[in-house]
Every structure is written in C-alpha cells, then in structure tokens.
Amino acid sequence: MKMNRRGFMKTCGIMAGYAVLGVNLTKEAVASAMDFVGMRQKSVYDADANSKIYKYRKSQDNPMIKKIYDHKNGFLHEGPCGHMSHHLLHTHYVDRSARLATLKDKGFKFNL
Amino acid sequence: MKQIEGVMYQANAPKGVDPDGIFFVQVDPAKCEACGSCDEVCATGAIQAINDDGIHAVVDPAACMNCGQCLVNCPYGAIYEGVSYVDEIFEKLKDPDTIVVSMPAPAVRYGLGECFGAPTGTYVGGKMHAALRKLGFDYIWDNEFTADVTIMEEGTELIQRVKEQGKKNARPLPQFTSCCPGWVKFAETFYPDLMPNLSSCKSPIGMLGPLAKTYGAHETHTKAKKIYTVSIMPCIAKKYEGLRPELADSGFRDIDATINTRELAHMIKTAGISFNSLPSQQPDPALGDSTGAATIFGNSGGVMEAALRLAYEVLSGKKLDNPDIKVVRTHEGINTADVKVPGFGTVKVAVASGLSNAAKLCDEVRAGKSPYHFIEIMSCPGGCVNGGGQPLDPEIRASLFRSTVAQINKRFRARKVTA
Numbered sequence: 001m002k003m004n005r006r007g008f009m010k011t012c013g014i015m016a017g018y019a020v021l022g023v024n025l026t027k028e029a030v031a032s033a034m035d036f037v038g039m040r041q042k043s044v045y046d047a048d049a050n051s052k053i054y055k056y057r058k059s060q061d062n063p064m065i066k067k068i069y070d071h072k073n074g075f076l077h078e079g080p081c082g083h084m085s086h087h088l089l090h091t092h093y094v095d096r097s098a099r100l101a102t103l104k105d106k107g108f109k110f111n112l
Numbered sequence: 113m114k115q116i117e118g119v120m121y122q123a124n125a126p127k128g129v130d131p132d133g134i135f136f137v138q139v140d141p142a143k144c145e146a147c148g149s150c151d152e153v154c155a156t157g158a159i160q161a162i163n164d165d166g167i168h169a170v171v172d173p174a175a176c177m178n179c180g181q182c183l184v185n186c187p188y189g190a191i192y193e194g195v196s197y198v199d200e201i202f203e204k205l206k207d208p209d210t211i212v213v214s215m216p217a218p219a220v221r222y223g224l225g226e227c228f229g230a231p232t233g234t235y236v237g238g239k240m241h242a243a244l245r246k247l248g249f250d251y252i253w254d255n256e257f258t259a260d261v262t263i264m265e266e267g268t269e270l271i272q273r274v275k276e277q278g279k280k281n282a283r284p285l286p287q288f289t290s291c292c293p294g295w296v297k298f299a300e301t302f303y304p305d306l307m308p309n310l311s312s313c314k315s316p317i318g319m320l321g322p323l324a325k326t327y328g329a330h331e332t333h334t335k336a337k338k339i340y341t342v343s344i345m346p347c348i349a350k351k352y353e354g355l356r357p358e359l360a361d362s363g364f365r366d367i368d369a370t371i372n373t374r375e376l377a378h379m380i381k382t383a384g385i386s387f388n389s390l391p392s393q394q395p396d397p398a399l400g401d402s403t404g405a406a407t408i409f410g411n412s413g414g415v416m417e418a419a420l421r422l423a424y425e426v427l428s429g430k431k432l433d434n435p436d437i438k439v440v441r442t443h444e445g446i447n448t449a450d451v452k453v454p455g456f457g458t459v460k461v462a463v464a465s466g467l468s469n470a471a472k473l474c475d476e477v478r479a480g481k482s483p484y485h486f487i488e489i490m491s492c493p494g495g496c497v498n499g500g501g502q503p504l505d506p507e508i509r510a511s512l513f514r515s516t517v518a519q520i521n522k523r524f525r526a527r528k529v530t531a
Contacts, residue, residue, distance in 0.1 A: 036232055036498075036505045036507060037443070037493065037494035037497060037498040038443060038494075039231075039232040039233040040219075040222045040223065040232060040233035040410075040494075040497035040498070041233075041411045041412075041441075041443065041494060041495070041497055042233065043222050043233035043234065043235055044218070044219075044222055044233075044407060044408055044410050044411050044414070044497060045408065045411070045441070046235070047222075047235050047237070047404070047407055048404035048405075048407055048408050049404065049436070053235065053237065053404075053407075054402070054403055054404035054407060055403075056403040056404065056405075057403055057404035057405060057421070057435040058403060058404075058405050058421045058422065058425070058432070058435060059259075059260035059261075059263035059264060059267075059403055059405045059406065059418060059421070059422055060263075060264065060422055060425065061403060062257075062260045062401060062402065062403045062406075063401065064257060064260075064397060064398065064399075064400075064401040065257075065260050065261065065264060068261070068327065069264065075326075075327045075330070079268075080264040080265045080267070080268035080269075081265060081268045081269055081272065085265055086312075087361060088319070088322040088323065088326060088361050088362070089261065089265055089313065089314055089318075089319045089322070089323075090265070090312040090313055090314060091290075091312060091313075091314045091318065091358060091359070092312070092358065093296070093299070093300050093307045093310055094300055094358075095300060095304040095307070096132070096174070096297065096300040096301040096304070097300075097301055097302070097304045099132065099172075099174035099301075100174055100175060100301055100302070102174075103171075103172050103174060103175060108171060108172070108175070109157065109160075110156055110157040110158065110175055111154075111155060111156055111157035111468075112155075112156060112157075112302045112471060
C-alpha cells in the first residue's frame with residue numbers, strides 16, 4: 001500500500017497520541033464517544049418507561065391520536081393511509097443519482 | 113458568521129431555493145488541521161482532502177447527506193453550518209401579526225440541558241416547553257405527537273404491504289423507514305432503484321408542518337397564512353428537508369424555518385431566560401400530547417420498537433403486555449430480530465445505525481436477498497440523540513487538547529517535586 005502524505009500525517013498523529021497519552025487513555029478517548037451517545041440513549045428509554053413523563057407507551061393509546069383518527073368527527077376520520085392522510089402526510093421521492101454521476105464523470109471519487 | 117454553542121454558523125435563511133445547491137456543512141480551511149477525522153466518519157466520501165496539505169472540504173452538496181457527523185467529530189471546530197434561521201425567528205416572534213408555532217423533535221429534550229450545564233442526556237422536556245413559551249412562541253406543539261401519527265400511518269402501510277404480496281402492483285418489501293432526512297437523500301442519491309421500498313410516509317416533522325396549518329389552524333381558529341412553523345431538530349439534514357419543494361401540501365410552505373438543539377439553546381440564552389430555574393410545563397394538547405413510543409424515535413431502533421408496539425396489537429388482536437421490545441434497540445452497527453406475533457407469524461426486522469451500515473442492507477435488498485419485512489435506518493450512529501445538530505461531546509475536543517495538556521502539566525509538576 002502506498003503511503004500518501006495525509007496517511008503519513010495521520011499515522012504520526014495516532015503514534016503521537018499513544019506516546020503522549022499512553023495506550024489506555026487513547027483507547028478511552030476513542031470509546032468515550034459512544035459512551036456519550038449511550039448515556040443519551042439510556043435517558044430516552046428511562047423517560048419512555050417513566051409513567052410520570054409518559055402516561056401512555058403506545059401510539060395507538062394517545063388520546064389525541066384517538067381524537068384525530070375518530071371515525072365520526074376526526075380530522076383524519078378515514079383512518080391511517082386514508083385520502084386526507086395521503087394528501088397531507090405522505091410524499092414521493094426524487095431520483096438524485098444524476099448529479100452524483102456528473103460529479104463522478106468529472107473525476108471525483110466517492111465511497112459508494 | 114456567529115458562534116453558537118461552539119459551532120460557527122452563517123446567518124443564511126434561504127427561501128424558495130433548491131436545497132440541492134446549498135452547503136449545509138462546510139470546512140473553514142483556515143481552521144482545518146488535516147487530521148482526517150471527518151472523512152473517517154463520512155459514509156459517502158463527500159468530505160475529502162482538496163490539496164496536498166490535506167486541507168478538507170465538502171466537495172459538492174450532491175454527495176453530502178447533511179448529517180453533520182463530520183462537524184460533531186471535528187476536534188478543531190473547523191466545520192461550520194451554512195444555514196441558520198435564528199435571526200429570522202427572533203423577528204417573527206416580535207411580530208404581533210405572525211402566529212409562531214414550535215415543533216421540537218424527541219431527541220432535542222435529551223440534549224438541550226447539556227448547554228445549561230446538566231449531565232449528558234438529562235431529560236428537560238418540561239423545561240423546554242416552558243422555555244419555548246417564554247421565548248414567545250404562540251403554540252407549543254410537539255413533533256412527538258406526529259411521531260405517534262407516523263406510527264399509525266407507517267405501521268398501517270407496512271401491514272398493507274405485507275397483505276398485498278403476490279397481488280398485482282404490490283408495493284415491495286422490505287419497507288424502509290423514511291423519518292431520517294439524511295437517509296432519505298442517501299436512498300434517492302445512491303439507491304434510487306430502492307425508492308419504491310421507502311415508506312411513502314413523510315417524517316414526523318414533514319407531517320406536523322401541514323397538520324399545523326390545517327388541523328391546528330382549525331382547532332385554534334387561526335388563519336393558516338399567519339402561521340409560521342419552526343422545526344426544532346437534533347439534526348442538520350432537517351434544514352434540507354424543510355426546503356424540499358414538495359413539502360407544501362397545506363397550501364403554504366409546510367415548514368417555514370428549521371433550527372437545531374444548539375441554536376435553540378443559543379436563543380434561550382440570548383433572550384436572557386434562566387433555563388435551569390424554569391418549571392416543567394406541558395405542550396398545548398391538540399398537536400402536543402405524545403407517548404413513550406414517540407420519544408424513543410430519538411434512538412436508533414426506536415421507530416422500529418414503536419411500530420412493533422402497534423403492529424403486534426393490530427396483527428394479533430391481542431394486547432401487548434410488555435411494550436419493551438429490547439431486541440431491536442441499537443447502539444451501533446446492524447441489529448436484526450425475528451419478532452413472533454401470535455396469529456400472524458414472524459415479523460423479520462433489521463435496524464441500521466449509520467449510513468455505511470445502511471449501504472450493506474441496501475445492497476442485500478438490491479440483490480434480492482433481503483429476508484426482512486421492515487428496515488429502520490438512522491444516518492447518525494446511535495440515532496437522533498447523536499445527531500449533527502446536538503450539543504457537542506466535550507470529550508472530543510478535550511481528549512485532544514485538555515488531556516494532552518494535563519499529561520504534560522503532570523509530568524512537569526512531577527519533575528519539579530522530585531528535583
């Protein structure tokens with residue numbers, strides 16, 4: 001494998017990290033990013049399971065969901081995926097691959 | 113440019129332009145140290161070295177999914193945001209003729225507190241609603257309500273797709289979630305042949321915008337044209353989504369402005385609100401009340417778990433006694449599960465966290481080898497709680513600077529003592 005300048009700089013950076021911080025500290029610094037996310041994730045699941053914050057745990061049990069989908073007077077009275085739902089709540093997608101193909105033709109390299 | 117919670121922002125509030133031409137994230141070449149942290153976390157390779165010194169840039173918006181993982185992982189604060197509606201929102205809040213509506217996403221309430229000194233992940237939903245009221249928002253509506261709507265719509269769509277298999281014009285399986293705007297653009301750009309597999313459901317914010325200007329306007333006797341909707345997201349890609357030309361089904365622009373968690377913290381601080389002493393308040397009910405199923409949308413695997421809480425009950429006709437479906441909860445990588453539903457059979461699901469993992473599942477679907485019914489994809493590892501618009505992880509910058517300095521100081525002091 002050919003070593004380019006950036007690869008060399010990066011390797012030097014990692015080596016310097018180990019040299020200055022020691023193996024354990026550098027490992028900790030890398031792992032801490034996901035621990036940080038894990039703390040936020042735990043808080044989300046705790047709130048879900050806390051009946052003082054969320055009285056209901058299933059979407060279909062939300063009284064305001066029952067109200068909007070009410071068969072008689074609800075705004076979405078036809079139920080999920082009905083006409084009004086399709087008008088307001090559903091969408092379509094656009095093929096955006098052509099712009100990427102143009103870039104690749106110009107010589108840009110991407111990961112996919 | 114202004115600094116907001118450690119990130120630089122351009123005060124640019126685009127209207128009626130094609131979002132495909134906008135750089136939502138870009139590198140300041142003067143601050144880039146060529147460390148390459150950004151291209152390590154970028155799934156598409158949109159951010160790359162542009163010269164021999166290794167200075168990086170997002171080379172073209174067409175290849176960038178606007179997820180902002182490069183920004184939150186840059187140890188040098190070299191990456192800035194190209195779009196900010198903060199100034200415009202302050203103007204609208206002052207205007208007595210404009211009815212300003214707040215629409216915060218689930219994950220915002222697990223990050224916002226960090227900007228005011230709370231420990232990582234502290235839930236501040238009640239204080240957030242109180243702060244929005246104090247800022248002068250006329251209606252405190254919540255994107256969590258439409259997360260519940262999304263479950264009703266997307267769960268129903270999945271059940272329809274499963275039932276129509278083998279029939280003429282059946283929509284294909286697996287069905288992909290469509291809540292994450294980075295992933296939706298990714299599918300449109302790199303896997304357009306899989307667009308029929310994407311749920312036709314808009315994301316929760318894509319649903320709350322038009323509901324605010326139709327149902328919300330009706331419920332509150334407000335003229336829809338006076339309503340200005342503010343989407344508050346843990347995300348940068350939502351700024352792109354808000355500008356999608358097709359999101360105008362209410363007869364107006366469905367989403368008028370999009371900011372992220374950092375910008376909301378900045379607005380609260382600018383307004384001089386003492387966040388930590390605020391009481392806990394509820395949102396306004398019609399488009400505000402939500403459930404635990406809605407709040408877990410912020411985690412990778414959350415949409416899947418919330419959808420299964422509905423699908424189980426609809427398909428089996430039985431009550432799901434324990435709503436915890438822990439097998440789909442995903443911290444990183446790909447998670448797969450077989451969920452047994454009585455009276456129906458097995459629902460096969462997969463959850464991908466991060467776009468490089470998404471690509472693996474997409475390749476499987478493209479090859480016709482995917483065994484799944486339903487696949488959830490989140491662009492950011494761990495889900496929206498780790499979104500590109502969330503408060504920065506203090507460790508990422510501290511690990512490089514502070515711990516290095518601390519180590520050097522320690523050695524220096526240690527040497528002095530022994531001398």
